[in-house]
Amino acid sequence: MMTCFRPFLCIMLALAALSPQQGMARPIRNGGKLLLTNGISSLEGASGGGLTPWAVIAGNETSDGFGMSAHGTLVEVKDYDYQSAGVAIGIRDRIELSYTHQDFNTNEIGAALGLGKDFAFSQDIFGAKIRVAGDLVYDRLPAIAVGVQYKNNNQGAIVRAVGAKGDEGVDYYASVSKLFLARSILLSATARLTKANQMGLLGFGGGKQGNHTLQFEGSAAWQLSRRIAIGGEYRRKPDNLNIAREDDWFDAFAAVAISRNVTATIAYADLGSIATVKKQRGVFLQLQTAF
Amino acid sequence: MSIILSLLLLQAPYALPGEAAVDPYVADSRHAGAVPFTGDGMAKAFGGQDGIRRIVDRFVAINFADPVIGEIFANHDKVRLKRTLFEQFCFILNAGCTYSGRDMASAHKDLGVQKADMNRLVETLQRAMREEGISFQAQNRFLSKLAPMRHDVIEK
Numbered sequence A: 001m002m003t004c005f006r007p008f009l010c011i012m013l014a015l016a017a018l019s020p021q022q023g024m025a026r027p028i029r030n031g032g033k034l035l036l037t038n039g040i041s042s043l044e045g046a047s048g049g050g051l052t053p054w055a056v057i058a059g060n061e062t063s064d065g066f067g068m069s070a071h072g073t074l075v076e077v078k079d080y081d082y083q084s085a086g087v088a089i090g091i092r093d094r095i096e097l098s099y100t101h102q103d104f105n106t107n108e109i110g111a112a113l114g115l116g117k118d119f120a121f122s123q124d125i126f127g128a129k130i131r132v133a134g135d136l137v138y139d140r141l142p143a144i145a146v147g148v149q150y151k152n153n154n155q156g157a158i159v160r161a162v163g164a165k166g167d168e169g170v171d172y173y174a175s176v177s178k179l180f181l182a183r184s185i186l187l188s189a190t191a192r193l194t195k196a197n198q199m200g201l202l203g204f205g206g207g208k209q210g211n212h213t214l215q216f217e218g219s220a221a222w223q224l225s226r227r228i229a230i231g232g233e234y235r236r237k238p239d240n241l242n243i244a245r246e247d248d249w250f251d252a253f254a255a256v257a258i259s260r261n262v263t264a265t266i267a268y269a270d271l272g273s274i275a276t277v278k279k280q281r282g283v284f285l286q287l288q289t290a291f
Numbered sequence B: 001m002s003i004i005l006s007l008l009l010l011q012a013p014y015a016l017p018g019e020a021a022v023d024p025y026v027a028d029s030r031h032a033g034a035v036p037f038t039g040d041g042m043a044k045a046f047g048g049q050d051g052i053r054r055i056v057d058r059f060v061a062i063n064f065a066d067p068v069i070g071e072i073f074a075n076h077d078k079v080r081l082k083r084t085l086f087e088q089f090c091f092i093l094n095a096g097c098t099y100s101g102r103d104m105a106s107a108h109k110d111l112g113v114q115k116a117d118m119n120r121l122v123e124t125l126q127r128a129m130r131e132e133g134i135s136f137q138a139q140n141r142f143l144s145k146l147a148p149m150r151h152d153v154i155e156k
């Protein structure tokens, strides 16, 4: 799978190098994005909403510069807790490369599942995204981006025992995002090809479905002020494993640009049934810094 | 002869007394770069011509003093900019004005405006509108008319 991921990255970088950038001749100028328009960091590390990517690029740069972001996320649902942390770089507001590490702690449920109390699933995700056309704020054409996420689960033996076919996989997605200034509303939609179970934390593929399936995700946000946006998200999920049903995800969030470089997000998330235990609802918290 | 004279008289002068000379152009409200709002809702939300004038004066003052984009405004005709921006905003907000300035591409030619400068200008305008107490939703509605002009304003 690494071999599949790396050529893709190479192609994206080559594309970026080839595409005529108007800014190339000018000196590099970092920073300059409007507040909140870099998005927050989604669970898998791509810039966007909390559950789903948007067609925006990490960092505060415009097409004249480079940017970066780093984030830490906590999700506390009824029976589990989750942490992730990651970094992303943005190249000329065109290309985003990200790395995120996720830990999913099963607490008491681990014992019930025979994994041991506090057993934690973890995985590493390398992402790449390219904005192929359009602009979130200014142009008539919405921002359009395509991306990949290579996911490598660290508990191969366990996820296979749970019924997953593999411990690594690649998601492919395309996102369309637009801020409708006249209404202060941002809408974003993503189509994702994935075989990941619970993002990959429970492995990839399973007895019900072993292949990539097409899933839809979306965000709607209303900007209340320069610094505050509220909204909701939906993420349709595959249902591959025989032993554990997987539900679609929902959240309602508030994101606050505390400063030009720090965005805090709080959300109420409904993640449905996870690893046989239903009604996993709780809070999502994230602190992101971007330059 | 008299036809030419009357045509000349109909045309708004390129520059008013107290303003620097500009290259000749034909005045046309379409140069404002946007179709005005209909109805008087937006004009009211901006406090009519008096409110718009206060916002423009403050906006221009902030821009000239700004650490990021002040340099681009330095040495340009502040008197004219206040007048033409007022006309443009007033025209777009449907507050009863015509626009007599240049089109956006000609006015910003060779200024070297980058995307970061445009975003900065949005922030200075937001500040001027906020200080005048304009609701954020009305601010964004107005910005939605200006946003497509970025294409003509920034350096290609």
Ligand code: HEM
Pocket: B069, B072, B073, B076, B077, B080, B081, B084, B085, B088, B100, B101, B102, B103, B107, B108, B111, B113, B117, B118, B119, B121, B146, B147, B149, B150, B153
């Ligand atoms: C959509 C955004 C913008 C609008 C609607 C706008 C509007 C205008 C208008 C109406 C004029 C006067 C035209 C005339 O004199 O006939 C003008 C001139 C000017 N604008 Fe803008 N502008 C925009 C963006 C910018 C930006 C981003 C900058 C720089 C940061 C900028 C800098 C200037 C300067 C320096 C002048 C004076 C040019 C001269 O004296 O020849 N403008 N603008």
